[in-house]
Amino acid sequence: xxxxxxxxxxxxxxxxxxxxxxxxxxxxxxxxxxxxxxxxxxxxxxxxxxxxxxxxxxxxxxxxxxxxxxxxxxxxxxxxxxxxxxxx
Numbered sequence: 001x002x003x004x005x006x007x008x009x010x011x012x013x014x015x016x017x018x019x020x021x022x023x024x025x026x027x028x029x030x031x032x033x034x035x036x037x038x039x040x041x042x043x044x045x046x047x048x049x050x051x052x053x054x055x056x057x058x059x060x061x062x063x064x065x066x067x068x069x070x071x072x073x074x075x076x077x078x079x080x081x082x083x084x085x086x087x088x
Contacts, residue, residue: 003053007046013053014043022059027051 005013017023019042025034027044028051037043044053 001055003055004050005046005053006050007048009048011046012037012043013046014038014041015055017042020057020059022057022062024056024058026054029054 003013014037018040019034019036023034023042025032025044027046032044034042034044034055046053
């Protein structure tokens with residue numbers, strides 16, 4: 001997720017997204033802490049000015065799931081398009 005944020009003074013950007021330790025955040029390409037705010041939500045400190053904020057959820061199970069899905073898709077396509085013995 002990418003956001004363009006403008007603030008006249010230091011502020012908090014609080015997202016309507018449940019906080020989880022696997023969220024990663026960057027402000028202008030620099031990693032920043034994504035913190036628990038308002039009890040269960042997540043947010044980050046924003047300095048004054050105009051900034052690009054990038055957020056990404058990257059948990060180990062999510063990464064494994066992406067790789068396994070890609071491998072499964074390639075296998076399924078390989079099986080679907082592999083010539084059968086009856087066609088030889």
